[in-house]
Amino acid sequence: MSRRGHAKDALTATEPSPAVAPLATNGGTAHREGPPDPRDDPGTAAATAPWDGPALLAAVTAATDALTANRDRINALNVFPVPDGDTGTNMGLTMRAALDEAAALRGPAAARAGEVAAKVAYGALMGARGNSGVILSQIFRGFARAVADEDAIDGPALAAALVQAREMAYKAVMRPVEGTMLTVIRGAAERAAARAAVDPSLVGVIGAATEGAEAALATTPDLLDILRQAGVVDAGGQGVVHILAGMARYARGEASVPADATGTTDPAAVGAEMAFLDKVEELHGEDIFGYCTNFMVFGERIDFERSRAELAAMGESAVIVGDDTVLKVHIHVLNPGMVLDYALRLGELGQIKIDNMQAQTRALSDQRGERREQQHEQRHEQRHEAAQQTSAGRPVPAVAAASDTAAVAPLGRQAILAVAAGDGLGEALRSMGASGIIRGGQTMNPSIEELLDAVTVAEQDEVILLPNNPNIVLTANHVPELTSKRVRVVPSRSVPQGLAALAAHQSDGDLDANAAAMVAALASVRTVELTRAVRDATINGVAVRAGQAIGLLDDVLVASGDDDDAVTGAALAEAGLDDAELVTVFTGEGIAPEQAETLRATIAADHPGVEVEVYAGGQPHYRYVIAVE
């Protein structure tokens, strides 16, 4: 299967960001004027005052509001018009986590901008979801570092903070690729710095930053070929624009307003950043040699920059993050002992993991959450509970499964954790042997942290992860690096694939044999999905209008029309029903299994050799998720 022909793959392989739209629509951000020029509006006294702690909190709140207000709209804007996981949601949740952390600050510290920024950065790091969230967290990390000693932030300080944010964002990946969020934060930082030199007002600087970001966003298709091919701009970059615009609104003394009324929410300008992230993964995989060496260093007054440079010089593919108290090191070296010797001089070592790279390198582009997790586990859990966004999969003891519930004990030696949205899909996965269900999927991508939590609480030391979504596969791929448990990711792209993989799991098999069998089983099932187009589009030569039914076969749009059943039938026909043995239809949220009866009867009549089963899947957005085996 070609990558390009694969809509979800090509567009959203790494990041839940099918949030892309044609540049041509509505003129797009690229062709629009920037926000009202602050020079035309000198602003109020409040607007010109430097941001102290509470003001910075308010600015971040406004940024979060701006992003959140546009979230659904961005999510709905896909080059591939399916309601799916998305950059908007991930960045929004990352911002929300940042804001919650900062809002909890009390006492004199809350008055200081530097302290508030530090909390924002910490919250963003812990809540980082998806690749865009991880990079966003690095932007805030740089910002926070720059203003650490500031009680209040004025225009020049803000410009300096954006410059540092840019540097940190570029450092988050070893081989930065232009045409991404990085380009956009760079545009913001450059324009902000230039403006600060001639106009030190806060309003002027943040306004300039927004303009710079928008201008840079418009260039992303020129810089990254896949964006040009898709005719879109970078989605993560669009998120950065919203965040800066929200801050600018606050600086001008304007209230947060609904998405549609703001000047910065043009739907045209959203894009796909996965191309960039894909490349990071691919590049990382090129220099397979020696030992993939991972460890952490806990010390005091570590000279971060120097250590980073010296360590990086020892090998290839170095990803080294941290600060003066902790380093997280990932590097490919011929002699791991040499690196560890060096690191020992910096402090105590932890979480040492060394893999001889034969078959694969594990991409670890920018993970650093688990260090904080250990240090702040308790607080983090409280926050998690408060957020109630997820229920990590809990292993179900065999005894508990005796009741006639959907609780089913894990099969054998391995815990199998599967991602699913919809109670019915979760139960189906449990029925086939999944020991835990992690909430998420097409509209809610779990964070690395959530996947990691589920792995941590699993009873077994061997864990198999089933992401069941193309947008979660890469997130899942980071998990093995972050735990001492033996974790294998079986890159299932749909729940039907997850079910097929589970069927290949043998209770008495060993981890690698099972993982290999499960990977092989992925190809044994085809996935047909029926949903509705969220906007007009022409994909793969199939034209659809917003609201029309669209049928997908293994993520590729194959049918559209006004009649659900007809579209489903057409998509199933593409799936080659004559060779099928079993067709399992999972009905979506709010759709009773009886409603699929016509479909069942039609398939059974046309293909007498095929068994058809219908279950309530409960998944959002997708009327039917169908496994053809």
Added chain:
Amino acid sequence: MARVAIVTDSTADLPPEIARRAGITVVPLNVHFGDEVFRDGVDLTTGDFLRRLGSSDRLPTTSQPSAGLFTETYRRLATDHDAIVSVHISGKLSGTVGAATIARDDVASEVAVEVVDSATASMALGLLALRGAALAEEGLDGSAIAARLRAEAPGHHMVFFVDTLEYLRRGGRIGAARALLGSILDLKPILRVEDGVIVPLERTRTRVRARRSLVGFVRGLPTVARLAVLHNSTPDEARELADEFRLIVPRDEVLIAEMGPVIDTHVGPGAMGVAVAERMEP
């Protein structure tokens, strides 16, 4: 030369003709439909059983043979045998071994009886009993045969699938397969008798896949000496499956057998399985 009698029970699902030719004595368990009691395979065939099951509103239950029946059997065999090896269904699934052990002690002064817990059931037990008969034919004495059977029992596998878990659940023999209950999917789970209990091996959702899994299990074994396809109501499917096995196992060593009423009570109509004996050192 010492003559050793081989005794097993009706859960071995040995086709009567094969048992007769091998000289194996089969002690029946009992099937109860309400107040009516039938001796497994003696006054109730698989066909009778399934017809009754279809028309009865109460599900049948089963019970082990009485110790008295074993005593009687051993005494009868003692008249023309020097020793008896009595090999039975897993003690974790039935009290049959217990009844045989009581009988062994009762007749201790008359004849030496070795009771062997096969830790399996159905034709896996049947194949073990056949192995015992072959060893008796070779002239081994009772304790030597018992020792060999105990050593070889782990090489006798019973793998099967059920059309529904309901019968296993009601019969209480579900073991670790309990974990499969409550599935929202219509599973055809692959189960295995292992260490005397029923454990889930794989989850499949169609009979075609389930049969494929049975073949896969056999292919995964290093050697196969003998194999039996088990069914209770699907003779055509059983023949097809046997033909598949004949591609990988010597033709004459592939048998087809019906699961008898006692086994059927616990697995339900539509169950199928395969019993395999691995090749052991001579």
